[in-house]
Amino acid sequence: MVTPRRSGQERIPPHPDLRTIGLQQVLEALVDPVRRQIVSVLHAAEQDLNCGAIELPVSKSTATHHFHVLREAGLIRQHYVGTSRMNGLRREEFDEAFPGLLQAVVGRQ
C-alpha cells in the first residue's frame, strides 16, 4: 500500500479567521518573550522566513510550539516551500482586527 505523498498545504492545519480570535488569546501569545521575538523578526524582515532563519534561545521543538501558538492566535501564516516551513506575519489582517497592538508591541524587546 502506498501512502500518498502529502503536499505542504496539507501538512499545515487551517489558519484561523481573525474575526474568531479574541484579545485574550492574542495577549497570551504575545506575553511570551520568545514569541514576541519571532513576531519582531518577521515584522522587521518584511518577507516570509523559514523557522531556521530566526535565531531563538530555545530548542527546535520548543520553537515549533511557539510558532504553533502564534499561528493559532492569528499572528502568523505558515506554508511550505519544498521542505522549508515558511512564516509570515498576517500584518494587515491583524492590524485590522487589533488596531495598533502589533506596532505597540514589536521592536520593544
Place this chain on the structure above:
Amino acid sequence: MVTPRRSGQERIPPHPDLRTIGLQQVLEALVDPVRRQIVSVLHAAEQDLNCGAIELPVSKSTATHHFHVLREAGLIRQHYVGTSRMNGLRREEFDEAFPGLLQAVVGRQ
C-alpha cells in the same frame, strides 16, 4: 506606647518610575482579564475611582492583588482620600512609555 497614625500617603508604597518598567511586566499585567477590566473602567471613567466602585468578579483580596500588580507595572496610581483608596490611570506617562498600547488594549473585552 502610641503607634503613630500613618497618613494615606505612607500606607501606599512608592509608585515606580515608568522608565524602569519593561514591556514584559506590562504585558504580564495586561494579560489578566480582570486587570484589563480595571484598566478599561478607569480609562472610561476619566477620573479616579475607589476600589469598591469598580465591580469585579473576584473577592476583595484578589481584587486588591490585581490593583497591586497594576500599580507595580506603572499602569495606575493609588492614593487615599480619607479611608478610600483611590485609583487613577497613569494615562499620559504610560502612553509616553508605551505608545499605543493602552489604546489597543482597553475597551476590547
